[in-house]
Amino acid sequence: MQISELARRTGVPVATVKYYLREGLLPAGELTGATRARYDETHVERLRLVRALLGPGGLSVATARTVLAAVDAPGTAVHEALGAAHRALPGVGPGDPPDLDRAHAVLDRRGWRVAADSPALRALAAALAALDAAGQPPGDDLLDRYAEAAGRIGEQDVADVPTGSLQEAVRFVVVHTVLLEPVLLALRRLAQEDASGRRFCGGC
Amino acid sequence: MQISELARRTGVPVATVKYYLREGLLPAGELTGATRARYDETHVERLRLVRALLGPGGLSVATARTVLAAVDAPGTAVHEALGAAHRALPGVGPGDPPDLDRAHAVLDRRGWRVAADSPALRALAAALAALDAAGQPPGDDLLDRYAEAAGRIGEQDVADVPTGSLQEAVRFVVVHTVLLEPVLLALRRLAQEDASGRRFCGGC
DNA sequence: AATATTGGGCACCGCCACTATCCAATCAGG
DNA sequence: CCTGATTGGATAGTGGCGGTGCCCAATATT
Incomplete structure (x- = not known):
């Protein structure tokens, strides 16, 4: 999935997901190109954990x-x-x-x-x-x-x-x-x- | 006592005491003139309480x-x-x-x-x-x-x-x-x- | 009278958690 | 293949919070 779907599934705005990536709370997705990255279920789970902690x-x-x-x-x-x-x-x-x-x-x-x-x-x-x-x-x-x-x-x-x-x-x-x-x-x-x-x- | 002594006795900067007064956390002292106010032990006690809560x-x-x-x-x-x-x-x-x-x-x-x-x-x-x-x-x-x-x-x-x-x-x-x-x-x-x-x- | 201090008010600061914008690269639709 | 929308990445900006600095006229002290 792409960042927009990750954001949609967790209810977290895309800009905020990017922020967490920058801050190292969320591991980077697998790059599939210069402007594409792929995220999976582990990212969904981790993002939920991050939101719970914060x-x-x-x-x-x-x-x-x-x-x-x-x-x-x-x-x-x-x-x-x-x-x-x-x-x-x-x-x-x-x-x-x-x-x-x-x-x-x-x-x-x-x-x-x-x-x-x-x-x-x-x-x-x-x-x-x-x-x-x-x-x-x-x-x-x-x-x-x-x-x-x-x-x-x-x-x-x-x-x-x-x-x-x-x-x-x-x-x-x-x-x-x-x-x-x-x-x-x-x-x-x-x-x-x-x-x-x-x-x-x-x-x- | 004046505000400077209140501040000294509690270890809180004068500017911060003024801020608490503005915010209504600390009752105003008794005005003894346009540029003087008197504070007492109740203010010391209250200020310590405020700092403990904050x-x-x-x-x-x-x-x-x-x-x-x-x-x-x-x-x-x-x-x-x-x-x-x-x-x-x-x-x-x-x-x-x-x-x-x-x-x-x-x-x-x-x-x-x-x-x-x-x-x-x-x-x-x-x-x-x-x-x-x-x-x-x-x-x-x-x-x-x-x-x-x-x-x-x-x-x-x-x-x-x-x-x-x-x-x-x-x-x-x-x-x-x-x-x-x-x-x-x-x-x-x-x-x-x-x-x-x-x-x-x-x-x- | 000269000097220092005070109360009061306003503007400003640094930090934090975002958020908006821009850009080039790339994907999808036709 | 062309065109328009979307994406990742980077940079700058926002709003709130807890103070903090500074200035002023009025007052106390010397």
Whole structure:
């Protein structure tokens, strides 16, 4: 198929498909002439993935390129792919390294072992600092409850990773890491809404 | 204090403080003359809150304005404040209303009652659609596990809301709704990292 | 009185995700 | 084979966002 059909089948404007090609989010089609290129089903699939990462996944084009590079690298081990995805995700800039002590303490209480330079660790520390700044420092019990719930989920995420093909596993990890975040946040809000209705509205 | 001291104490550039004043994120100081205004501790506190919402909270200026308006409205009930915060949070545009059936099914299995037009419900449906588009449709068991973990958290969030002052409760709800999201996401990533290390790296 | 600072307003900047236009090459229809 | 439409590729432009720089008259400080 040509670029116009690729665009039509995915609902993405042709100019945008060209943009993704330029940005390296989408592999080039097979050139059949100086002004013709052929695309196939893998391009359709990839384009849908790109749109999912950029839209609901909330990734920037630059971030998506890095994440997809990990998906494409042939020999990437699953643990490395997860690390690559985590590293690529919008993290905390190198500005003012936050206080990692409380974040470490939460991890220690659960017995989690993570890399000392884990971006998620810095993100957690930064988020805790923001709560302090907002005048609502979280208690250890609250953090532990959050950590327990997160632990359940993270454990399950990893247990679900398929063992068949490495390619498949890496793709699974990246997609689930990124696209289940909005699912989790939406479910939390729904749970809050339900609980709030019961506590403050008598079921509304 | 004057604007320069407000800026100095919070580490925010003066021009940016002026911008927040223009945008209505920060209430105007008390005018003491045509070119003087006085700010107090409430402004320092509010400015820190604004920075926390805009930075780690990930809100846009427009969203933060809406959320803060709910905080400021005097008679807002807690349930309304939560709703206002949820409605203001970056949701799904009115484009292509997603299929709500699967989202409803998850909620029904947990017995949650939420508004039919809940933005979180639409967000959930959109996120599920994105997973489908990415070729990794989530199974019901996965969704149920996520919902269970989210339920634990949301329940606790609501139970923690202080009952003393309404103002205090509303502020608590807004801050916790917004700023615990990055905490939850960071903890999930850390749990994944820990679990991945144990499963795929033998503890690395 | 001289100097420095302030509040307020407006214009401007850099970044980002597209989007529009142009061009030569090429394909399809007649 | 000729003609007109379409394509790939490149370049430039757009609109929104979150600030940022600059200027001015008015005011405080010295």
